[in-house]
Amino acid sequence: MNFFLTLTKNGNVSFSPFWEKENLDPSIISYLSAPLPLALIQVVEERLDRQVPTCFWRRGSKGKDIKLEILKILKAFGGDLLCFTWQEPSLVSSIRQIGSEQNHGNEQEDEVRKAFNQLVLARQLSIGDLHGLARELRVKEEEIIKLAHFNVEQGSGQWIPAVKPLGSGWQCQRCGEKNVDEWPSLYGMAATCRSCESIGSSTSLNVLYRDQRSLLDGPSEVLFQPHWVLTEAQRQASEQVLEFLQDPSVETALLWAACGAGKTEVCFPPAAWALKQGKSVLFAAPRQDVISDIVPRLKRDFPDYPFQVLTGTSLVKYKVGGMVLATTHQVLRFWRAFDVIFMDEMDAFPYHGSRALEWGLQHALRQDGKMLYLSATPSRDGLKAVQLGKMKLIRLPARHHRNPLPVPSWERSRHSLEPKGCKDVAVAQIGTLRAQGPVLIFVPKISWIVPWIKCFRRRFPDWSIDGSYSADQGRSTKIEQLRQGKFDLFVSTTILERGITLPGIQVVVLAADHPVFDERALVQMAGRVGRTRENPAGKVVFMAENMTAAIQTAVQWIEEQNSLALELGLIEA
Amino acid sequence: MKGFWKEVTKLTHALWCADEHACVFCGDKHGPICLTCTTDYLHPDMGRCLGCGKFILSEKTHCFDCAAGMGPKQLDQVTAWGHYTGGLREFIQSIKFKAHPRRLIEIARPFSDWAISQLPVVDGVVAVPMHATRLAERGFNQAEVIASALHWELGLQIIPGVERIESTISQVPLSRQERLHNLKGAFAVRQPEYLKGRSVWLVDDVTTTGATLEAVAEVLRESGVQAIYGLCLAAGMDKENLAGAKPQA
Numbered sequence: 001m002n003f004f005l006t007l008t009k010n011g012n013v014s015f016s017p018f019w020e021k022e023n024l025d026p027s028i029i030s031y032l033s034a035p036l037p038l039a040l041i042q043v044v045e046e047r048l049d050r051q052v053p054t055c056f057w058r059r060g061s062k063g064k065d066i067k068l069e070i071l072k073i074l075k076a077f078g079g080d081l082l083c084f085t086w087q088e089p090s091l092v093s094s095i096r097q098i099g100s101e102q103n104h105g106n107e108q109e110d111e112v113r114k115a116f117n118q119l120v121l122a123r124q125l126s127i128g129d130l131h132g133l134a135r136e137l138r139v140k141e142e143e144i145i146k147l148a149h150f151n152v153e154q155g156s157g158q159w160i161p162a163v164k165p166l167g168s169g170w171q172c173q174r175c176g177e178k179n180v181d182e183w184p185s186l187y188g189m190a191a192t193c194r195s196c197e198s199i200g201s202s203t204s205l206n207v208l209y210r211d212q213r214s215l216l217d218g219p220s221e222v223l224f225q226p227h228w229v230l231t232e233a234q235r236q237a238s239e240q241v242l243e244f245l246q247d248p249s250v251e252t253a254l255l256w257a258a259c260g261a262g263k264t265e266v267c268f269p270p271a272a273w274a275l276k277q278g279k280s281v282l283f284a285a286p287r288q289d290v291i292s293d294i295v296p297r298l299k300r301d302f303p304d305y306p307f308q309v310l311t312g313t314s315l316v317k318y319k320v321g322g323m324v325l326a327t328t329h330q331v332l333r334f335w336r337a338f339d340v341i342f343m344d345e346m347d348a349f350p351y352h353g354s355r356a357l358e359w360g361l362q363h364a365l366r367q368d369g370k371m372l373y374l375s376a377t378p379s380r381d382g383l384k385a386v387q388l389g390k391m392k393l394i395r396l397p398a399r400h401h402r403n404p405l406p407v408p409s410w411e412r413s414r415h416s417l418e419p420k421g422c423k424d425v426a427v428a429q430i431g432t433l434r435a436q437g438p439v440l441i442f443v444p445k446i447s448w449i450v451p452w453i454k455c456f457r458r459r460f461p462d463w464s465i466d467g468s469y470s471a472d473q474g475r476s477t478k479i480e481q482l483r484q485g486k487f488d489l490f491v492s493t494t495i496l497e498r499g500i501t502l503p504g505i506q507v508v509v510l511a512a513d514h515p516v517f518d519e520r521a522l523v524q525m526a527g528r529v530g531r532t533r534e535n536p537a538g539k540v541v542f543m544a545e546n547m548t549a550a551i552q553t554a555v556q557w558i559e560e561q562n563s564l565a566l567e568l569g570l571i572e573a
Numbered sequence: 574m575k576g577f578w579k580e581v582t583k584l585t586h587a588l589w590c591a592d593e594h595a596c597v598f599c600g601d602k603h604g605p606i607c608l609t610c611t612t613d614y615l616h617p618d619m620g621r622c623l624g625c626g627k628f629i630l631s632e633k634t635h636c637f638d639c640a641a642g643m644g645p646k647q648l649d650q651v652t653a654w655g656h657y658t659g660g661l662r663e664f665i666q667s668i669k670f671k672a673h674p675r676r677l678i679e680i681a682r683p684f685s686d687w688a689i690s691q692l693p694v695v696d697g698v699v700a701v702p703m704h705a706t707r708l709a710e711r712g713f714n715q716a717e718v719i720a721s722a723l724h725w726e727l728g729l730q731i732i733p734g735v736e737r738i739e740s741t742i743s744q745v746p747l748s749r750q751e752r753l754h755n756l757k758g759a760f761a762v763r764q765p766e767y768l769k770g771r772s773v774w775l776v777d778d779v780t781t782t783g784a785t786l787e788a789v790a791e792v793l794r795e796s797g798v799q800a801i802y803g804l805c806l807a808a809g810m811d812k813e814n815l816a817g818a819k820p821q822a
Contacts, residue, residue, distance in 0.1 A: 002709055034709060183675040185712035192672040201671040205712040 001127045001145070001207055002035035003159075005044065007086075011066045013048060015041050015159075017145050021089040025153070030067070030086045036074075037205040039161035040187050044073050077188040112139050116147045119318040120211045122280070122337030124174065126162060128200040129333065130209060133318055148209045157211050163191045163204040174202050174332050176359030195356040196332055198312075210335045214366070215280035216322040223304045224272035226265075233570040234266050237396040241270045245340060245370050250392045252371045252385070254346075257396035258405055258561045259376045259527020260501070264294055266396060267342045267372070268301055275305070275322060279339035283325045284361060286351035288312065290344055290499055291325050298325070332360040341371045347379040347520055348498065376527060377520035377557075397561040398570035403536035404562040406529045408522070408555055410512075411543045417511040419451035426543055427459050430508055433539055434463075434488055437504035441491045442525050444514035446470075452491050452510070460488070467491030497524040504535040512542035512551055522554035597679045598660030605683055614661040615654065619814075621691075625783035626651035626808040636811040638782075643749065645783040647790035648775070648801050652691050653808030654684055657779055661807055665715075665778055672711070674718045684719075684806065685726035688774070692802045695772040697730035698723050701789050702760065704740035719806065720776045729774070734767050734796075735760055735789060744784065752784035760789050765796035772800035780805040 003015035008027045015038065016024055019031050048069065067086055074084065115137055125133070127145075134144040151157035163172050163180055170180045172193035180191040185205060193202040202208075230238055237255060244253045257263035271281050283298075285291050288311045295309055306321035310330040324338070328351045343351075343361060351357045365371055373382060373391075385391040399405070413426065433439050443449060449467040456465045464487050468478045475495075482490050483502060494516070507529050512522065522542065529538035542551055565571045594604035598614060611617065620631040624639030638644055645651065655661045664680075667673050700716040708714055717731075724731050739759040744752050762768060773793065775786055786803040793801055 034705075037712070181673060181675055183673075183713070186708060187712060190672075190712055194673075197671060203672040203712075205672070205710075 002205075003038055003041060003207075004035050005032040005041050005070065007031070007066065007070075013041075013045050013066075013070070017149055019087070019089060020092045022091060023146070024089050028089060030088055032070070033085045033087050034083075037161065037187055037190075038159055038207050039164060039204045040074075040077060042161065043077075043165070044070055047073050112137055112143065113147055116144065117151070118320050120148070120151075120157075120209070121213050122215045122334055123209075123211050124333055124335035125209045125211075126174070126200050126202065127206055127209075129317075136316065136318055151211065152209075156213050157209060159207045160210060161204055162202040162206045162208045163193050165204070170204065172196060172202050172356075173208055174360070175356035176363070177356050195354075196329075196360075199329055199332060212336075215324075215337055216275075216278045219276060219278040222272055222275045222302070224269070224302060226268060226301050228265065230265065230269075231262070231398070231400045231402075231570075233396055233398040233565065233568070234262055234400070236568070236570075237263075237394055238266045238269050240394045241266060241372060242273060244372065244392055244394065245270050245274060248368070251369075252373070252390065253392035253394055254378055254382050254386055255372060255374045255394045255396060256378055257374065257376050258399060258565070259524060260531040261376075261396045261399050263374045263376070263396055264297070264344065267374070268298075271323070271340070271342070272302070274340045278322075280337060280366075281323045282331070282334075282338040282341045282364065283323075283344065284328055284331050284341060285344040286328050286348045286357070287345070287499075288327055291327055293499065294325060294344075298323075328354075328357040328361060331357070331364045334364040336366045337364050339366055339369045341365055341369065342374060343371065344374045345498070346373040346375050346382060347377050352379055377523045379520075395564060397568070398565035399531070399536070401533045401536040402571050403530065404565065404571050405558050406526065406538050406540050407558050407562070408509075408526045408540040408542050408551075410547060410551060410555075411541050413543050413545050416545060417543060419448050419455060426510070427455065429541070429543075430456070430489065431460065433506045433508065433541070437506050437535065437538060438482075438485060438487055438502070439489050439506045439508060440482075440496065440502065440528060441467075441489060442497070442507070442509045442517075443491060443493060444511050444516045446493055448510070449491050449493070456489050456491070463488035465489045465491075468495065469493045470495050494521055494525070496528070497521055500528065501531045502528060503532045504538070505529060506538050507540045509540075509542045509544075511544060513544035513546045513548045517550060519550045519553035519557065522550060523557055526554065526558060594679070597676075598664055605679055610660055614656050614659060615687075616656060621652045621808070622811065623650050624648075626653040626780050626803060626805055628653075628656055628808065628810045628814060630814060637813055638749070645787035645790065645803075647787055647794050648783070648803045650692065651780065651783055651786060651803035651805075652688075653780060653805040654687055655807050656810055657781075657807035658810075665807060668718075669711070669715055669778070674713045674715060677715070677718050677722055680806075681722035681726050685723055688723065688804055689727055692774060692804060693772075693800075695729065695774055695800065695802065697732040697771065698774045698776050698804075699732050699735060699789070699793065701775065701777040701785055702735050702737040704737040706740050715778045716776050719778065723774070723776065732768065732771070732773060734764055735762055735792060744781075749782045749784070752782055753787070756784055756788035760792045762792050762796045768793060769797035771798055772802075773798055774802050774804045777803070777805050779807045781809050 001017060003017055004019045006014045006016055006028045007030050009029050018024065071084060119133065130144050130148060131141050134141045148157060152159055160173050162174060163170050169178055170191040171178050172180060175196035177193050177195040180193045182189055182191045191204045196202055244250060255263055274281050283294055291311055305323060307323035307325060308319035308321045310326040312327060312329060386393045417426065430439055443452060446469045449469055453465055453467045466478055466487055467490060468475045481487065505528055507525055509525055526540040529540050530536050566573060596602045596604040596607035596610055598610040599607060616628060618631060620629045620633060622629050622636035622639050624635050624644035627636045629636050668676055698720045700714060700720040703714040720731050723729055737759055738761045741755050741759050744755065747755055775789055777786060780786055790801045
């Protein structure tokens with residue numbers, strides 16, 4: 001969207017998406033005939049500011065000079081392609097509806113304005129997003145732009161170029177990315193950001209609307225009715241989280257939990273406290289399934305509280321509420337919005353390793369806001385920050401059933417575990433494991449899945465055996481059947497390493513020394529075992545030719561959690 | 574130090590393998606356009622309707638509509654590089670709607686090579702112009718970027734002078750008749766003497782019925798242009814083929 005450059009009697013430069021007198025500030029006396037990208041208008045403003053000291057003595061004729069100066073600056077950008085004239089704002093003779101109809105129209109307008117202002121609180125929206133909002137509210141796109149611009153004029157919102165010149169380069173204002181695609185445009189060089197393109201394009205020729213109001217306007221009553229009792233381990237962690245939220249001296253913390261210890265619930269009481277204080281809360285996670293897993297639990301425990309659930313597939317993109325659940329991509333649509341952020345699975349794809357998403361999360365936090373990362377397998381950066389004392393560490397080392405985490409055992413294999421030989425020893429071992437429960441077998445490559453399934457089927461013709469991987473069409477049905485315990489053996493890649501509870505499951509990792517399995521993946525895979533009260537134990541076997549550093553670290557992490565839990569009296573000896 | 578060597582290897586690899594690109598359309602096989610995408614979108618085995626550029630069986634010369642006399646009349650020939658579907662369609666849409674005009678560089682060479690093998694050599698290229706309002710919003714005219722790619726690769730002169738004086742509504746939802754009517758008086762040439770007696774390639778990104786090309790060709794003819802060849806990145810498939818020879822992508 002482009003803006004008209006406007007000029008007041010005093011020579012002040014400003015901009016507006018409209019040129020009609022009724023939509024402009026009355027002090028504006030002229031505007032440039034063709035609209036321009038905001039980034040270019042800002043360049044003009046900057047250059048004029050720089051020139052002011054040298055021409056202060058010509059103040060009398062400032063109006064005329066400034067007009068010429070502006071045209072000169074623009075000429076440097078677009079050459080002869082851009083030609084402008086100065087115009088005076090005039091009234092557009094639109095015949096307004098009269099009498100009762102007008103009142104009716106106003107009422108409707110008021111409703112739209114109210115809805116708009118509730119839905120855009122603390123948001124950062126592209127023009128495409130605003131057009132989407134217009135469709136949701138069933139009004140013309142122009143009306144929405146008018147409402148947004150009204151807020152900008154009132155000082156409660158801001159227009160900013162979506163990609164902004166920064167030094168000799170550019171920076172995307174939505175995701176912070178500096179590595180953008182540059183191209184020659186009608187207005188000189190322009191840039192397009194690729195890293196946040198999946199939620200709509202972001203270019204230097206377009207703008208973002210940043211709402212500068214807060215999601216909540218003050219302390220309020222919050223009905224919090226937990227449907228569970230925290231275990232001792234959870235209670236201790238939850239208290240520490242609350243202390244962290246109340247302590248002004250630390251800004252970030254890491255909740256390092258054992259797999260299946262119930263780290264999400266630990267955050268509910270502190271979240272309730274924050275909301276009562278009028279602090280807005282965000283639950284963020286890299287993947288959609290983590291979000292959809294939390295939603296029903298939050299709905300149950302906060303029965304009346306309005307919250308926004310935002311993922312790539314949500315049909316309604318704009319909702320009201322001081323608590324937001326969103327994937328890390330959707331968080332890019334907020335700006336300095338949250339007092340408290342709970343970030344689940346900081347070490348998971350696509351958040352982990354994405355500069356853009358990390359930047360987005362940091363900038364969704366309000367000044368003096370609190371960030372709590374939750375993980376069973378914290379990233380290296382996270383652990384380093386803890387070591388350096390930049391991040392507070394909170395531990396949750398035990399599961400609710402007070403049993404230790406199953407420690408993986410390393411079964412040394414003499415041969416490579418490639419499926420072509422169909423190793424008898426390995427197969428026999430996996431067969432014996434079945435006596436204790438269904439077996440989940442992790443392999444490092446998709447190409448291993450089918451041959452291993454065939455091999456197992458040959459050996460155990462009566463068993464129900466299958467497998468899946470990321471691009472598998474029947475993935476969701478198979479996983480549902482797996483949850484219901486319909487398979488004896490199930491072969492999978494790391495797609496099942498996180499976020500799934502399978503009663504009675506035993507885990508085998510084939511070729512655990514393969515480089516795709518880092519310590520985090522190994523801990524997560526081991527963490528599938530012994531999650532339920534009915535089956536609190538089980539076996540985890542890492543089959544590998546060699547012992548690797550990753551295997552060592554994974555075993556060490558799990559043993560450490562157990563000894564800490566024992567020390568704190570959170571598990572039975 | 575380890576990091577340093579990693580960078581060095583990466584850089585050497587990048588220099589050594591400078592010619593190895595991923596496929597522009599599907600991204601994962603050998604580029605610039607992999608074999609599968611060539612067969613799926615560029616259909617080297619098929620013909621193009623001489624009248625409107627649509628994909629037809631190689632033994633034919635005109636599509637169903639043009640054979641019935643309903644196609645463009647002002648153009649000597651129209652041709653299109655690929656079928657507007659799948660990866661090629663995504664590529665063109667990413668250029669226009671996600672503001673990636675620079676991506677056209679990736680196909681400049683194969684597209685130009687193909688164009689010069691299909692059309693006679695001319696005095697220059699004319700890009701289908703865009704109305705000032707649309708141009709101001711988008712910041713570029715994709716047809717001009719394509720023309721500049723042809724200029725860069727083949728050394729053909731870019732001939733300016735045609736303007737779009739009416740901003741028309743999008744052609745997408747309109748029928749053949751409505752499209753022609755929609756474009757009436759949309760284009761103009763201010764200095765016809767500059768165009769008189771010349772031969773040109775008229776370049777656009779996508780053609781469906783050829784209505785836009787026809788409307789521009791009309792003002793070019795009035796200005797005395799001698800030969801006009803329409804050239805587009807992509808076109809549709811003739812209805813007859815969709816049912817028979819080719820499965821719909």
